[in-house]
Amino acid sequence: MSDERWRPRWWLLGNFGVIVVVHLVASGGWTTTTTVMAPIALVVTLVMVFVRRLPWWLTGEAFKGGRFLRVAGIAGLLLLDVVIVAALVVHPPHGGDVANAGVGVAIFFGGTAVGVYSLLPKRPVTRRSALRRRYRIATALMWATVGLALGGEVAVIVTVGDWLPWVLPVPAAVAVLALAWWRSNLGTVARCFASDSWTPVAAAAFDVRPGEPVNGWAVLPGDVRIRFHLSAVPADIAAELAGRRRLWLAGWPSEYLVTGLPEGTSYAVGLIGVHRRGGKKTVTHESAASVSSRA
Template identity: 35%
Template sequence: MEERGWRPRWWLFAVFAVVATVHLAGGGWDSTTAVGLPVGFAATLVLVFVRRLPNWVTGEWDSRPWSRSWVRASRNRTIVALPFALLGVVAVLIGLADHPPHGTDVLYAAFVAALAVGLVVVLVVRWGRAVRTLRLLAGPRTALPARFDDGSRETGTVTFPDGARAYFTLHDPPRELIREIEHAATLHVTSAAPGKVLAGQPGGDEFARATLRVARATRTPSRSSLKRRLRLRTVAFAAVVAAGVALEGAAVVLVGGALPWVLAAPILLAVGATALWRARVARAVRLLAAGPWTSITAATMATDVDGPVSGWVVFPDGLRGRFHIEYCPPDVAAELLRRRRLWVAGAPRPGDVAVGLPEGDTFAIAWLAVTDRRARRLDHPRF
């Protein structure tokens, strides 16, 4: 199995934010906060960015392949823990009924009640997933022709019974499953359809969670609807910003205290998420508006473009390069295969560009890179 690259433990920042929010909501800014928050933030930085820490500190344990016995044990543990979680919810409700909260105590009571109910929801979801997993493993399997990508033991391609080709990603696959794909070129799955499935040998104990996906050219919207989408997302972004400013202002004027600081985090998160949502369409609009369509010579070794496509291009100044299109529309693929050319919006340049047909309505985002050695003398960036 490939060794995955280490990543910082970003989720610990969320834990620090929750703890700080609870403390500020309870006691406000005092001497304890002035000392504790900087120290806690420094400790959080260590936990996030220091790679080699004991497992009992970070809670990170070596992942093991899934097995039926492990899922069955997880289901049993959830069944045992669920009654105690329900008793906790009942205790919270009884306490709220006997001693109704007033004023700012309502926020604290709501927070505790949300934690109690959330624990029950998490346990119920885990129990449901375990039961569903065991039912899927007890059902039939479908054998699909499969092969790994070069140098990978987690990603590759499969062929569905109807002949359609798809791409799979295995999550923590056991050794038996890896050997089956390498030697028998077969992947047994619980469902021969795009989506999340379970993969493993029939009758075996270990399995892996897999994702099957079919690349479709319809992932990108049409050029005619792109500006309309951008306007709608711009209006939504402005509405979120206005609502956030109004809510924060009302909290400062009407309530005060620590509540504005508590509301600032979700408001900023909503604004940032909406901005990213809008930026995806704005980027495509900007690439399409780069200039008039320019034709460049291009070729690919693929004979049937039904997913990601890569190949070679020749820039107008004679430099050679490469291109990659993640989702290639049919008309762009036909132009590439038949006439060996790509139409680029604006001047062809290394980086992300929009490709399509001047008279067409579909488009795709392509990546261009210069591979010619003469690029050094002509001040072209190397990729």
């Protein structure tokens, strides 16, 4: 991660707040354990938020190791889950330990899911057909998770005679929120293409290569000059940008800088930053809609 584009990992601070709230609710308020552990956890979280160079497995950022390390990491995570399940089978919990065991399993399985997702190599999606397919998959997964969580809780109530307040609802709620966020991002881009509205804008960039990230300048409607960043530019968009110095914006104005060609089948989603005279020329996560409103 370059120093120029580095930003504090604010989402980790948000995670800390959520964990504290869940702990307080589960513990019935502030306890001695909270008094001891909360300051320590806050210090560790602040280090993870503001220290730039930390291991990927500590911050949850993209893994950049080789194939062997990826396979070894995934195998290690899965082996850990197998050991936990085997231990529960050999020594099944009883009474109040059932809920604690369920929470532990949910935490480890959730951590495994996040870890495996981080370790798997990810290829940027640039086909509009793949975008629509991913949107349908996200929708199906979100509602399937809701259905499975409700069905599992009903099954527990019928079998045990009482519901488990932390074993299923909390992990299910986290999963549903994550899927809803993913679906919302995909839906925003998909709606831009569904609008069938295209706006050509003048744009220029150096060293435009198909399949590679691109940084450049563009002039939005209303003579708003911006600096943009596109990741993994498809060949047709790269040719349009390099040859005609032009970008086609789908569904503009929108939350993102969604580019493509009216007759094409690929797309790219960009980040934009406003160029201010005398200021640092960087690309930020500023909403494209907020920039268009200044025109």
